[in-house]
Structure formats: C-alpha cells, structure tokens
Amino acid sequence: MxxxxxxxxxxxxxxxxxxxxxxxxxxxxxxxxxxxxxxxxxxxxxxxxxxxxxxxxxxxxxxxxxxxxxxxxxxxxxxxxxxGLWDPHVHLLYNGHPDFGHWFNNYSDQFADITIPASARQFLMAGVTSVRDLAVNTDDIATVRSRIESGEIPGPTIYAAGSALVPTDAPQSRPHILPVRDVQTAIEETNKLIAAGMDIIKILGATPASQETVNAIVETAHAAGVRVTAHGREDEEIRIALRAGVDEIQHIGVSTPTYPADLLDMVEDRVANGVPLYWNPTIGMILNTDELAADPEWLDDPKNFVGLPPEMEMNIRQAIASAEFAVQPPAASDTIKRKLQSLSERGVIFTFGSDEGTFGHPASEATWRELETWVFELGMDPLLALKWATADSAAYMGVLDEVGTISPGKLADVIAVKGSPLRHFSTLREPAMVxxxxxxxx
Ligand SMILES: [Zn+2]
CATH class of the missing domain: 2.30.40.10 (Urease, subunit C, domain 1)
Structure with missing residues (x-):
C-alpha cells in the first residue's frame, strides 16, 4: 500500500x-x-x-x-x-581623467576595488565581452579577474599584461609600470608576470641602451610560450622591438610623416622570414580629438561614470571641464593612412584595440568609437571591421574555438543592437541586449 x-x-x-x-x-x-x-x-x-x-x-x-x-x-x-565585441587594448584602471599624475596620486589605492571594476562593468554594458589590458598593477587585475570569473561582479573576460616592463634603472614611479634595470631583473620580472597568470608581456619606453634588456624580456617570454607586445610611437622604439623579435607593436605615431626606409626594411625582412608581425594601431584617440573639441557633450553621459563614487565622478567631470583639448594637426589623418598603408604592403597583421581609459575614451564608449573611426575615416568594410573586433581578436588570443563567433558549441557571448551597424555604425553605441x-x- x-x-x-x-x-x-x-x-x-x-x-x-x-x-x-x-x-x-x-x-x-x-x-x-x-x-x-x-x-x-x-x-x-x-x-x-x-x-x-x-x-x-x-x-x-x-x-x-x-x-x-x-x-x-x-x-x-x-x-x-x-x-560580443572584443577590445584588445584597454587600460581598466583609468576612467577618463585627463591628468594621469592626479589619478595615480589620488586613486592608486582604489584601482582594485573601484576603478577597474567600474571600467569592467561599463565595458560589459557597452557589449564588450572580452578585453586585453595592457598596463595595470598585476595584483589588482588578477584580483578583479577572479572576482569576475567567480560571478561576484560583472565584467568581460579579461586578458592582461599586468605591469608594463620599462627598461630603465629609475625607481618605480607608478604601480602599473615596473622598471627593469638590467638583463637579470628583466628575466626575473618577466617570469614573475607569467607565474602570476598574465597573458602577454608589455614593454614600454625602450631606449637604444636597453636593447639587451629588451632582448632578455622577449627571450624569457617566448621560452614560456608567451607573446610580447611593445609600445611603438617612436621609430627608435620600433627598431628596438623588431631587433628583439617582439610579436606585436602598439600605436601609430604621428610625430613623423612616414616610417623611415630602414625601419620598413626591417618589417619586410621580419615578415619574409615567416614570423608574423602584429600591429595594434589605436587611431581613434588621435582622429576623434577634433570631434571631442567641437562637441564634448557626450563626455557628460552618465553611463561614463557608472560604478564610480560621487566624489570621483565629480573630480573627473571638473577635470574634463577645465581640460585643454589638444587638437591634432590636419595631417594626422593622412599620416596614419600613409603609415598603415606602408605596413600593410609589407604583410603586417593589424590587431584591434581602442586604448580605452584615457581622456575621451571611457570604457562605455571607446570600443565602438575606435571601430567607427576605421569604417568612416579609413573606409574599412563594416562587416570586416566587426570580424576584426570579434573572430580575429579571439583568434589572435588563441581562443577562437571557444568564443568570437556565433557558432554552435561556443560560449554564448552575444549582443543585440537596434538597427544595422552595416549602415549606421553608431547602432553599436548602446546595445539593447548583452x-x-x-x-x-x-
Ligand atoms: Zn595603451
């Protein structure tokens, strides 16, 4: 019963x-x-x-x-x-304050708890579901990354360089920059970054005297199967990076109108040797300056301050209100086009990234603005631009089989925007769904 x-x-x-x-x-x-x-x-x-x-x-x-x-x-x-979009060049610790010195002096102890989580959240709300941070305190980014991975706080998947290695014997001045004074320190610090789970090594401020130190960073990282990316606004920085065999170079500098012939020969030799050379141009920051100067209202958008305490928000707003916009020379656009062309002709592979975090590039805006600059200033096909900021970025980071396209079996990082970005790119500005x-x- x-x-x-x-x-x-x-x-x-x-x-x-x-x-x-x-x-x-x-x-x-x-x-x-x-x-x-x-x-x-x-x-x-x-x-x-x-x-x-x-x-x-x-x-x-x-x-x-x-x-x-x-x-x-x-x-x-x-x-x-x-x-979901990718942004493989971000600086989560900044939130758009125009004065770096002020930012570091006043807020360094709040990066892990406040500013990095705020940028992470703004990115996610902007439909950016994966980012690569290139220069941030190693411990801070590791902490925030694990909080996001455990679901405690919202944010994109984070790949990170941790602190940038600067080949100099000057003392450490800022927490996201690590001086390496000689070959031995370079090997030690590179290994420490890798042991801390960092995904790429970033080199900043190389000088001709530091060639051996830069070589040691690259050799150490490559021995561990980790790529190296180097800041390269100046020609000499680029030569040092190429001699050392870095994988990727950051930025297109506009202080000179063309790359010198010897530098382009180095690029050509490198690619001819079968070792891919990646380049992360980050042109939006330069080419959008005039627009910012003409109409800075969008900087006041409340979504740029989400996650920040009122005092910090007020501080950023006041600094922006009194900041000088450095208007770019009209030649900047031509210089960028010329330099991109010369690199492209030699087989360089461009990687996407906005350099988010700096003045005028808050996390909630930076990514779609950078992409739009490529589409409307440089005439890039919108469909290819979207591939660049999704599948190509995932492929570069070695995770295309897991994410980066909307395909059966992949992680569901998906966004929906009203209208079509193929016709109106600003539709990407505020996704309806993430x-x-x-x-x-x-
Ligand atoms: Zn940067």
Whole structure:
C-alpha cells in the first residue's frame, strides 16, 4: 500500500524535480533579428540563435530551425545580433581623467576595488565581452579577474599584461609600470608576470641602451610560450622591438610623416622570414580629438561614470571641464593612412584595440568609437571591421574555438543592437541586449 502510494506520486515528484532543474537552466531563443556571426560571412536574415546554459546550441532561421518547447523566446526583430565585441587594448584602471599624475596620486589605492571594476562593468554594458589590458598593477587585475570569473561582479573576460616592463634603472614611479634595470631583473620580472597568470608581456619606453634588456624580456617570454607586445610611437622604439623579435607593436605615431626606409626594411625582412608581425594601431584617440573639441557633450553621459563614487565622478567631470583639448594637426589623418598603408604592403597583421581609459575614451564608449573611426575615416568594410573586433581578436588570443563567433558549441557571448551597424555604425553605441556566457546581463 505504502509502496503503491510512493509509485503513484512518483510522476508528480519527477515533475517537481524537473521543474526545479529547469528553473536553474538557462535556455533562450533569440528570434527574428539580422545575424552577423563574426566570421565575415554575409548576414543571415530572420535568424534564430539558441542559447543553452553558457553555450550557443544552434543557429538557423525562422521556418528552418525548430525552437524546442522549453526555450524562453526573446524577440530580436528590428535588431542585429552579433558576437560580443572584443577590445584588445584597454587600460581598466583609468576612467577618463585627463591628468594621469592626479589619478595615480589620488586613486592608486582604489584601482582594485573601484576603478577597474567600474571600467569592467561599463565595458560589459557597452557589449564588450572580452578585453586585453595592457598596463595595470598585476595584483589588482588578477584580483578583479577572479572576482569576475567567480560571478561576484560583472565584467568581460579579461586578458592582461599586468605591469608594463620599462627598461630603465629609475625607481618605480607608478604601480602599473615596473622598471627593469638590467638583463637579470628583466628575466626575473618577466617570469614573475607569467607565474602570476598574465597573458602577454608589455614593454614600454625602450631606449637604444636597453636593447639587451629588451632582448632578455622577449627571450624569457617566448621560452614560456608567451607573446610580447611593445609600445611603438617612436621609430627608435620600433627598431628596438623588431631587433628583439617582439610579436606585436602598439600605436601609430604621428610625430613623423612616414616610417623611415630602414625601419620598413626591417618589417619586410621580419615578415619574409615567416614570423608574423602584429600591429595594434589605436587611431581613434588621435582622429576623434577634433570631434571631442567641437562637441564634448557626450563626455557628460552618465553611463561614463557608472560604478564610480560621487566624489570621483565629480573630480573627473571638473577635470574634463577645465581640460585643454589638444587638437591634432590636419595631417594626422593622412599620416596614419600613409603609415598603415606602408605596413600593410609589407604583410603586417593589424590587431584591434581602442586604448580605452584615457581622456575621451571611457570604457562605455571607446570600443565602438575606435571601430567607427576605421569604417568612416579609413573606409574599412563594416562587416570586416566587426570580424576584426570579434573572430580575429579571439583568434589572435588563441581562443577562437571557444568564443568570437556565433557558432554552435561556443560560449554564448552575444549582443543585440537596434538597427544595422552595416549602415549606421553608431547602432553599436548602446546595445539593447548583452549575454555573457549565456547569462543575460543587459
Ligand atoms: Zn595603451
């Protein structure tokens, strides 16, 4: 009798158990929008993207892909669905204050608790689901990264260089910059960064006298299978970096109109030897200055200050209000185009990145603005620009099989924007939806 009673109540019990499990499950069908999957393929109209927990389960179109019963339907009609954006050149510790000295003097003890988490949150709300930070206190970024990974605070997936290595015997002046005075220190500090889980090594401020130190950093990192990226606004910095065999160079400097012939020969030789040379131009900061000067109102947007305490917000606002906008010479655009062309002709591979964090480039704005600069100032195909800031960035970081396109089996880092970025790039400015690892965060 008792056994029969249990058996009779079993289906009911099973329903209860499966309902409880389902409540924890996350199954979402994004239905109707234009899909740009990040691969560079033509967009898909009337798309369906099925998200099952943290993964993309299936991609198809209305009428062809069946939506299982237990999926929550989310309409993306009138929207474009695309992979979460990447920004592989950011500085999370800054929040747009125009005076670096002031920022470090007053807020260095708040980077881990306040400023880095604020930038991380702003990035996520802006649809940027993966970033690479190039110069930040190693302990601070490691702390914030693990808080994000555990789900304690919101933010993108973070790849980081930790503190930038500066080949100099001057004492340490700022926490995100680590002086390396000789070859021995270079080896030790590089190994420490790698042991701390940093993903890439960043070199800043190389001088001809420091060539051996730079060589030692690169050799040590490469022996551990870690790439090295070097700051390269000046020609001499670039020569040192190329001699040492760095993987990637940062920025396009505009203080000289062209790269000298010997430097371009070095680039050509390097690529001809079969060792890829990557270059991270970060041109938006230079080419958007005139617009900032003409109409700085967007800097007042409250979303640029999300996550910051009122005192810090007021401090940034006041500093911006009294800051001088350094207007770029009209030749800057031509110089950048000329230099990009000369590098491109020699087989350099460009990596995307905005140099977020500095004045005029808050986390909530920097990424789409950089991309827009490439599309509208330099005429880059919008579809390729989006591939560059998604699949190509993931490929460069070695994780394209896990993320970077909207494809079955990959982590569901997905955003939806109103309208089409193929026609109006500013549609990327404020995504209507953001999914990080399948969880809807906006
Ligand atoms: Zn930078």
């Amino acid at each position: 008792f056994v029969r009673k249990i058996l009779a109540s079993l289906p009911c019990l099973m329903t209860l158990v499966s309902t409880l499990i389902l409540a924890q499950e996350n199954r979402v069908a994004l239905v109707g929008g234009l899909l740009i999957d990040g691969s560079g393929e033509e967009p898909l109209r009337n798309s369906i993207v099925l998200i099952n927990n943290d993964r993309i389960e299936a991609v198809g179109t209305i009428g062809r892909l069946a939506i299982p019963e237990n999926y929550q339907l989310v309409s993306t009609e009138g929207m474009t669905v695309l992979p 999914f990080k690892n399948g969880q809807r965060v906006k």
